[in-house]
Amino acid sequence: MLLIHCPYCEDDRPELEFANAGQAHVVRPSHMSEMSDEDFEGMFFIRDNPKGVNLERWRHIHGCGRFFNAVRHTVTDKFLKVYRAGEPRPTDAELAELLK
Amino acid sequence: MKKFNVFSLARETLRGHKGWGKQWDNPEPKKQYDVIIVGAGGHGLGTAYYLAKEHGITNIAVLEKGWLGGGNTGRNTTIIRSNYLYDESAGLYNHSLKLWETLSQELDYNVMFSQRGVMMLAHNVHDVQSAQRHVHANRLNGVDNQWLTPQQAKEFCPPLNISKDIRYPVMGAALQKKGGTARHDAVAWGYARKASAMGVDIIQNCEVTGINRSPDGKVTGVETTRGTIGAKQVGVVAAGHTSVLMEMAGVRMPLESYPLQALVSEPVKPCFPCVVMSNAVHAYISQSDKGELVIGAGTDSYVSYSQTGSLHILQHTLDAIIELYPIFSRMKMLRTWGGIVDVTPDRSPILSKTPVQGLYVNCGWGTGGFKATPGSANVFAHTIARDEPHKINAGFNLDRFKTGRLIDEAAAAAVAH
Amino acid sequence: MTSVAKLVRSIPLNGFRFATDAVTIEAASPAARLSIRATKRGVTSLSKSLGLTLPADPSKSSKKAGRHALWLGPDEWLVVDEKLAAEDLIPKRASREFSVVDVSHRNTAFIVSGDDAATALNAGCPRNLSLKAFPVGACSRTLFGKAEIILYRTGRTVFRVECWRSFAPYVRDLLCEGAKDVRN
């Protein structure tokens, strides 16, 4: 059971209180209907699924109820960073820094 | 290759088993092959075998980053069945089931395919409707599957708790009598032995780290931890690691990889005659020939490449097992382990050409691809050899995520294993 | 109108009580409850009309004369009042700055008290309930076995456990199991 830091509750909480909500920073365009089939596929089906640093969403569903983002390593399962929904994706440089 | 039979066994017994040779070679990689298969799981080794046997292509390397059969092939709960709903799936899995029936003889290797029957339980009205939909569709597709009352289910599997007082009483079950289990390792070994004998190079401890392409985009080979290896065609059959490999060729996949756990109990004398699955209560169980109860657990909820999983997942699994089989409460867990399963959005596999010429992919089996091993390997070999899908796997292409023509077994029934 | 006009509230498990040497579990008395969602500005105005401050910090609560405000999320509070009816408690249902929803009957509550109350809760609650990690006044939504609860520590050895009404029998049974198992 992971221990996850919720950026809203500002506390480490057991994984049981959370629900994973898939890849983070998948952009839903404001003009959805103009999207090509490829782009729709990209948004809805294609996933990074990296072996390494993953940007993902969690919801503190049995806690504060908030969605937030996390940087987690998918081999060690370690959380490198959590940040609130709406905050920008960490830059590659920042990610590299986190990995050190 | 020395034949495996009673006579050779008897002869060798007299000579202290000194005469058995290697079941497969451990060659150094050559510079160039016609076909490279990435991943020496059952599907990859099988693909190489059928390429050699049915398509006359023997200049093949199967590259494996670890030891052959060490991926999900070596860590699954070995449930084999073909009673899938959609025509495409029924076609694929039943093709596989037919190959299973003669696989031991074909490979001259006893894979212990045991047709002890797979029973899937229904616990509410919705389950019943869904299971009966399967039974009817299967019948018209020529796939055996029959409906059992709770009493009949209990007769087929005496340890089952069909009491009305439990939280989700058993309301019936769908039984595929031809379903069963097989000895997972033997499947990989049997294919490896035969493929190796036909000239296929199985190269273990050789991780593919890059996929090379010519300026016009065609595949030219792979980079590995043991150097560059050339090939005209590359088939990626890497299960949980498929996204990582396809990314090397610039192809992004509709896949997510999750840890899936399983566990075995201590071995006991035969007490569980068949395979039973329950989706609603989430319990999958059979007993191996050695006597352990083999129990499938669930996936963790997050992407992970660690072949482990969480304690609470095991707890949920055993909660369900004890609900349905309260007599097993005093049994003990002997070992638990995890595998990494690659899951597609429609829970159906991808057996497909890719946008990159010469690159083929076989993946997305999720929690249930062991049963498909021979069938999948067989049609994937066809796809590579002919550069076009077999009619059985035509529907399982990558395009479907663009067009929306999904084969959504999960949406239809929430059945995975 | 028929004669049933004067209806009484019948809360789930009314009067339930279970006690061991170290833990007592009781059904809490009927209460008014509001689920409050609000912007910063909404907080100010609601705090005024409720007569107690909606706490701004995670897991904190405030109380005044039998009325409690529990922080549940950055824009979410549960207000519990054991004396009033919800109708009397509701300031106003909505504005541009907040929403107030009566959930008095959605939830029901248990009071778990005694030296080993925390241990009993730990039979199903995966949280660290030491006084350091979960001090008096702390509150939080969390899990208790397979039920979601709101846990609120009202004293060193006293917890209020709020759950949705249909989960109450489950929560009760698991609390009792936990209570029976604390002797070690």
Add this chain to the structure above:
Amino acid sequence: MTRIPARGSRLGTKTISFTFDGKTYEGIEGDTLASALIANGVHLMGRSFKYHRPRGAIAAGAEEPNALVNVFRDSARRQPNVRATVQEIYDGLKAESQNRFPSLAFDVGAVNNLMSPALVAGFYYKTFKWPAKAWDHVYEPFIRRAAGLGEAPTEEDPDHYANRYAHCDVVVIGGGPAGLMAAKCAADKGNSVIVCDENAAFGGWLLSDTDLRVDGMSGAEWAAAMVAELQANDNVRMLNRTTGFGYFQQNMVGLTERITDHVSRPAPDLPRERMWQVRAGRVIIAQGAIERHMVFPGNDLPGVMLAGAAQTFLNKFGVPVGERIGVYTACDTAYAAAFDLYEVGCEIPVIVDHRTEVDAQILKQAEDLGIEVIKGGHISEVTGRLRIGGIVVKSGADTEREWDVDALIMSAGWTPSLHLSSQSRAKPVWDETRGIFLPGESPQACICIGGCNGTDELADVFAQAAESVGGKAPKCKIEDDVSTSGGMSGATGDSLQKGKAFVDYQNDVTAKDIALAVREGMHSIEHVKRYTTNGMATDQGKLSNMHGLAIAADLLDKPIPQVGLTTFRAPYTPTTFGGFVGHTKGSLFDPRRKTPIHDWAAENGAEFEPVSLWDRAWYFPRRGETMHEAVDRECRTVRETAGIFDASTLGKIEVAGPDAAAFMNIMYTNGWDKLKPGRAKYGIMCREDGFIYDDGVVGKLAADRFHVTTTTGGAPRVLNHMEDYLQTEFPHMRVWLTSTTEQWATIAVQGPRAREIIKPLVKGVNLNSESLSHMSVSECEICGVPARLFRISFTGELGFEINVAADYGRSVWEAVWARAEPLGACVYGTEAMHVLRAEKGFIIVGQDTDGTVTPHDAGLSWAIAKSKPDFVGKRGLQRPDLVKAGRRQLVGLKTSDPKKVLQEGAQIVANPDQPIPMDMLGFVTSSYWSGTLKHSIAMALIEGGFDRMGEKLYVPMEDETIEVEVTGSVFYDPNGDKVND
């Protein structure tokens, strides 16, 4: 009973009687089953897995592979595969040997031993293939019966199990000297500490050693003093009989505490076991080391055992394991054991040391005692059948000598226990000089100390323990500490060629099997493991892994670390399923949700059906009625008079805030702008892919407030789905969502007399069609309490849905029923509800749709707002396959024979005479007998269904083919006059 009175640190004074294989024996309080049996001269305790060879205890602890027995209290409390070396005896304990027939001493299964030359590793892969059919019926049943150890229980487990989550600063796994010292130092610093040990008593090796002195105390005395000190500290929790079975993410360790298995008559309310899930700031692993056996032919005869085990039997239990005891070793500790046994009067005829060089001081000691030591020798043969009788020793050139012995103790050295460290994902590191793997650095906050870290001297162990928790060890004076270093791994003598030298006892894996696997190309240790089953038995290779590895490495001519270890996995020792389950069984398996009206329904004879976590009233049979009759009557009554129905399980969400309508526009396919307060509307929700996700009626209470309903099962996921969009896609919207499912009890009153029934109860709204028309909602009072009254219908009749606060639900229901019953109305359940709605062609999401049906497919195109620029699912619906002709569409079906009711899920074809596999056009989603229409009705998803009206199609069943006609899906009151009454 043979006992050495001066020894036996664990023994009490009480005599205890127990039975083994039906025979009664006596032991002493504190004994394990193994120690008590050995004290009674019984060494034969079990039979091996494959060859059914006679076996005795090899070890004295958890690593025991051989002495597995069935322990039972009664017919339900039977526990197979209990290690006799761990099971404490209690008065009346009953144990039985396993895997033998008819008796332990004479086992017919032992013919396998005669056939063993053929039954080598992997033999079954090579044979049993012909005739192909024989596998299922002949070979496999034979193999299955031969395998397995004990028998699984056949009755439900009457015991219960507990679960507890715990947190602490430091958890210490293993309570030997290392663990106790670490716990003390951690506690001294004010940390909260949990220490566990799998044994009944803390002290680890200290309890097995009588020579050692710590500050002048014996090991046992020192341990007792430490335990007393720790127990007195409120911050420390001491858990004996508690195994650390697994190490999980972020410093979560799983512990199993065995509470009653050692008790003669456990108090009934005590759990049998308690599982602890401990999240610790720091994990101190102090598991110690496990002794390896020597690999030589015949090393499995009862009476052959680990030297450390012999010492444990002697010093913990006062039991000498024999009278004339041979020694075979590659490690100094066996000398200490031998001297110890010598001291209590055992004869030690010979010590065979595999090494050519042995510490001079030790040799001197042996010489002083007159014990012969043979250096550079090996045992080539043993004699005896059910117990060892003698050994044949080879040394130097070719001299062979024989000794009579009644026991043989052995040691190939000590293997640090890396189980938990490895599970924490530390990579073991090979120590070339000592020939052992040591724990590597862990990515988690854990540290290994003492024996499991390869630390030998007790002084170093103490220092390390203190350091591991940032503390300082007290100064101790340590005397007579024996070194555990040194040893060997692999086969000895020519056991790769001759005889059966067991590497893995339980699974009968011999050195030759390992060699065969390597010869057959199994060059990875993982292949060797799986081909031979080495390390796969219930002891998980605690003894065998290093030997197997060393033999394989040697044959492959590779250094050991290059061949590598197999993976350590949880659990450390087999762990009871019941313990994992804990409280989560019976009524606590899953919450059973009940509505406020449930009890009334139960009191009135309802049958219930499970729907997600809820129990819903399914139908209300009257005396003697079948389900069919009851449902028929309920339907008829609703259509003719009225019925009341508990709809409380429907999900309800309050959507409030200034942007509520805009948000609804995004989440539902329908348009919400034009809906006026006081009106209600049927809404459809899709996911981004355009498939129907949920549906329900939505009432607009005010400009900024909606009362949304969802399906019963869909409630949680719909709320989550909405929250997701609200928080992450449209955070600028001022909308708030609150689940009100359980705030409201919902009572549907449906039928021509519905209005008449509720009218007197309602205050604040006129129920006539002008003020409360079909599809409207009003906030009013019912029975004097605030209510939300919907005028809606899921039956096609005039209908109302009353929502009142849940605690009033039952009273209001009773008030309604009091009005309804005299009018001849009924209560109806979900089944009648399904029939009534099907007659009207209303869909049930999840039954008439699965996750592949669009609103268009379901005939709900009218519910998709064409003009909205965006809603969730809009783009998905435009995908090529979703706009293609020939999709499966929801239509009605009428059977040509009106009495024939189709089976739900039945498949539909155009030509029933085609060969299999048939071309299936679709399937039946809902099907019922309609008493109202005197005709069966069905709905079906059929390819191009909308264009097939009037077409005849076929439903091929197993025993008949049913002809059907495609129709519209509204069977009853197609113009909808009734609802507007």
